[in-house]
Amino acid sequence: MNMKIAFVGKGGSGKTTLSSLFVRHLAATGAPVVAIDADINQHLGAALGLDDAEAAGLPAMGEHLSLIKDHLRGTNPRIASTEKMIKTTPPGEGSRLLRVREDNPVYDACARPVELDGGTVRLMVTGPFTDADLGVACYHSKTGAVELCLNHLVDARDEYVVVDMTAGSDSFASGMFTRFDITFLVAEPTRKGVSVYRQYKEYARDFGVTLKVVGNKVQGQDDLDFLHDEVGDDLLVTVGHSDWVRAMEKGRPPRFELLEETNSRALRTLRTAVDATYELRDWARYTQQMVHFHLKNAHSWGNERTGDDLAAQVDPGFVLGEEVATLA
Ligand SMILES: Nc1ncnc2c1ncn2[C@@H]1O[C@H](COP(=O)(O)OP(=O)(O)OP(=O)(O)O)[C@@H](O)[C@H]1O
Numbered sequence: 672m673n674m675k676i677a678f679v680g681k682g683g684s685g686k687t688t689l690s691s692l693f694v695r696h697l698a699a700t701g702a703p704v705v706a707i708d709a710d711i712n713q714h715l716g717a718a719l720g721l722d723d724a725e726a727a728g729l730p731a732m733g734e735h736l737s738l739i740k741d742h743l744r745g746t747n748p749r750i751a752s753t754e755k756m757i758k759t760t761p762p763g764e765g766s767r768l769l770r771v772r773e774d775n776p777v778y779d780a781c782a783r784p785v786e787l788d789g790g791t792v793r794l795m796v797t798g799p800f801t802d803a804d805l806g807v808a809c810y811h812s813k814t815g816a817v818e819l820c821l822n823h824l825v826d827a828r829d830e831y832v833v834v835d836m837t838a839g840s841d842s843f844a845s846g847m848f849t850r851f852d853i854t855f856l857v858a859e860p861t862r863k864g865v866s867v868y869r870q871y872k873e874y875a876r877d878f879g880v881t882l883k884v885v886g887n888k889v890q891g892q893d894d895l896d897f898l899h900d901e902v903g904d905d906l907l908v909t910v911g912h913s914d915w916v917r918a919m920e921k922g923r924p925p926r927f928e929l930l931e932e933t934n935s936r937a938l939r940t941l942r943t944a945v946d947a948t949y950e951l952r953d954w955a956r957y958t959q960q961m962v963h964f965h966l967k968n969a970h971s972w973g974n975e976r977t978g979d980d981l982a983a984q985v986d987p988g989f990v991l992g993e994e995v996a997t998l999a
């Protein structure tokens with residue numbers, strides 16, 4: 672299994688900036704990366720250096736939901752049709768799984784290569800959100816396209832999927848927040864910044880979510896002390912103001928190796944924390960959680976919406992895992 676990483680946090684905290692820096696860091700070491708923009712404000716492409724026209728030309732996952740469902744459904748007999756597949760429908764026997772490095776119809780339709788210093792990554796974007804996307808019970812939810820992909824993704828070590836994501840009610844209701852090996856909560860040293868952390872922590876508690884705080888725009892000892900007081904040991908590392916980021920925002924990105932040394936070190940700390948979660952992985956639990964959220968969504972809106980009992984989509988003998996990947 673690849674390593675799945677989410678960057679979440681309050682609007683404007685620096686999710687997109689830190690996601691993009693981490694993606695650049697991974698790419699510079701030659702690691703295979705899929706970067707996914709699932710943030711309300713779609714800026715990951717720009718943060719990875721695309722100009723406005725290139726960013727606007729990216730295909731939207733939300734517009735390819737049927738294709739994604741159709742591909743992933745494969746020959747799974749428990750999923751009668753694409754229309755009966757909702758964002759939480761789990762894989763089972765006959766489903767198609769995704770891998771980071773392969774070519775497949777989902778990537779053909781939804782991913783575009785982005786060249787960075789040191790390597791090329793795949794970028795996928797949900798597309799701009801509408802009011803309907805922010806609803807909890809949304810059949811066409813754009814983040815649903817991401818969740819489906821995450822629930823069908825398996826792979827080997829040292830491959831990374833980085834998701835820039837909004838910490839909204841949608842991700843809590845659907846179970847999206849449980850789909851990651853590690854979640855980096857980006858927080859500025861402010862009360863609002865850490866209040867999102869508290870909410871996340873509360874949801875995460877019952878699901879074994881590995882949550883680490885990345886302090887951003889941290890300027891001195893007082894900022895550091897504040898974050899320590901508020902989040903304690905969950906504080907992994909902090910990032911200060913970056914002139915490199917500012918230059919990039921002006922459309923003049925310096926070479927990545929010119930990123931400030933303290934910020935490079937912070938990115939290496941993130942990488943070490945990500946890689947350490949490999950040993951914590953539990954495929955059975957991961958699969959059980961998808962089933963849990965599927966049954967919850969089926970009950971609260973999916974059954975009514977599709978006219979079927981979607982509990983029947985659960986394949987009781989199926990456990991997602993690296994072994995499954997080799998058989999599929
Ligand atoms: N460490 C930093 N150094 C310099 N500028 C930064 C840093 N972190 C974030 N910024 C700037 O702050 C602004 C907000 O950051 P960013 O877009 O990454 O936040 P976000 O959490 O993704 O916001 P949104 O909720 O709007 O998607 C951007 O202009 C970004 O360039």
Ligand SMILES: [Mg+2]
Binds near residue numbers: 687688710712714
């Ligand atoms: Mg953003």
